[in-house]
Amino acid sequence: MTEVTAKDSDFGDKVHISSHPVISHKITTLRSSTTRCGTFRAVLRELTYHLGYEATSRLSTKPVQISVPVKTHEGEKHVDHTGQKLVERVALIPILRSGQGMVEAMTELLPNAAVHHIGMYKVTGANPVQYYNKLPRQCDADVAFILDPSIITSQTTMSVIQILKKWGVKEIHVISVLASRSGLRAIVEKHPDVYFSLGAIDEVTETGELLPGMGDAGDRQFGTVAADEDEEELMHPSRRKRTLSEAL
Numbered sequence: 001m002t003e004v005t006a007k008d009s010d011f012g013d014k015v016h017i018s019s020h021p022v023i024s025h026k027i028t029t030l031r032s033s034t035t036r037c038g039t040f041r042a043v044l045r046e047l048t049y050h051l052g053y054e055a056t057s058r059l060s061t062k063p064v065q066i067s068v069p070v071k072t073h074e075g076e077k078h079v080d081h082t083g084q085k086l087v088e089r090v091a092l093i094p095i096l097r098s099g100q101g102m103v104e105a106m107t108e109l110l111p112n113a114a115v116h117h118i119g120m121y122k123v124t125g126a127n128p129v130q131y132y133n134k135l136p137r138q139c140d141a142d143v144a145f146i147l148d149p150s151i152i153t154s155q156t157t158m159s160v161i162q163i164l165k166k167w168g169v170k171e172i173h174v175i176s177v178l179a180s181r182s183g184l185r186a187i188v189e190k191h192p193d194v195y196f197s198l199g200a201i202d203e204v205t206e207t208g209e210l211l212p213g214m215g216d217a218g219d220r221q222f223g224t225v226a227a228d229e230d231e232e233e234l235m236h237p238s239r240r241k242r243t244l245s246e247a248l
């Protein structure tokens with residue numbers, strides 16, 4: 001299988017697709033069938049750090065006065081310096097489950113960012129269903145970074161973008177390792193104001209998998225086997241009670 005390559009310019013000026021050799025190398029490790037879950041998690045974390053570094057380049061800074069210790073012949077002196085401090089309030093929005101594996105790297109970059117989890121599951125032929133939403137009632141961020149390793153049809157990402165726009169955040173930036181060409185095209189058309197930092201562009205199969213993809217990023221991170229659709233449906237809150245009582 002020849003890897004598909006795409007240029008940023010194919011998708012407009014808000015989409016950045018990495019061409020960095022270290023990113024390509026790490027994505028190859030994620031794709032490989034022989035990569036086990038411990039390595040998968042570690043490499044996803046490393047990739048997120050690199051993609052997040054690029055994604056956060058749009059944040060602004062303001063001057064801050066500090067003093068810096070400097071050794072001189074007379075001993076240590078403290079010199080005044082005008083440093084820089086990040087300005088925007090940032091929220092990280094991991095989409096469960098897979099986006100959880102991207103949180104640690106992003107909080108290393110931005111230790112004071114809020115983390116608001118959103119859980120989504122897919123139903124064939126219907127819109128994705130939100131099963132968890134920990135956004136505070138009042139919007140508390142200027143910029144939201146959506147974290148999800150894969151964008152396939154893009155229905156999940158688009159649903160979360162809609163949720164965040166309704167919440168009131170001014171700038172939305174999606175960080176993802178792999179996006180399908182058709183899925184990315186659909187989001188960019190519907191949400192031209194949203195920014196993207198991506199590792200690579202893939203195609204999508206008739207059955208809704210990324211090609212070549214990396215398998216199911218959730219299952220590969222957490223060492224689980226793919227749930228069938230009936231099991232996914234049982235995650236919906238309205239069905240959970242029945243599931244529990246059946247299990248007891």
Ligand SMILES: O=P(O)(O)OC[C@H]1O[C@H](OP(=O)(O)OP(=O)(O)O)[C@H](O)[C@@H]1O
Pocket residue numbers: 095096097098099120121122128148149150151152153154155156157183216217218219
């Ligand atoms: O672009 P879409 O077609 O909407 O698909 C993308 C979604 O599918 C994957 O999650 P998955 O449903 O495998 O859930 P999981 O993270 O809980 O494993 C992925 O992490 C995205 O959230």
Ligand SMILES: O=c1cc[nH]c(=O)[nH]1
Pocket residue numbers: 098150152208209210213214215216217218
């Ligand atoms: O290709 C796929 C399919 C399901 N989930 C993923 O993360 N990737």
